[in-house]
Amino acid sequence: MEDAIPPANHPYFKEQGCFLKFCDEVRQYTDKPITGVGGLTQPDFVEQQLASGRISCAAMSRQLLADPEWPNKVAAGQIKDIHRCVRCNKKCLGGLQQHQGTHCIYEKG
Numbered sequence: 001m002e003d004a005i006p007p008a009n010h011p012y013f014k015e016q017g018c019f020l021k022f023c024d025e026v027r028q029y030t031d032k033p034i035t036g037v038g039g040l041t042q043p044d045f046v047e048q049q050l051a052s053g054r055i056s057c058a059a060m061s062r063q064l065l066a067d068p069e070w071p072n073k074v075a076a077g078q079i080k081d082i083h084r085c086v087r088c089n090k091k092c093l094g095g096l097q098q099h100q101g102t103h104c105i106y107e108k109g
Helices: 020-027 043-052 061-066 070-075 093-097
Strands: none
Touching: 061 070
């Protein structure tokens, strides 16, 4: 699973937007909307990818687990208040694999 949902220390997929190169490949064959995924946490980076047309939508599952208010905080200009996903996979992927649900290390509880 670590190649499909790579942690921050993955040898090949550690950079932000690590799977966007595959979107570039697909873009050559279609004009349909493409969703980007892979370590998307920084609002400026995500906006850049959307504005350039590289992607049509950003999937940010782990980031939204880390901070469900990400979109609202970005819209309100509260960028420094965002809890960014550190891509540790401890409670999201780990919880899933242990049948404990999908959570985040930032969750209070």
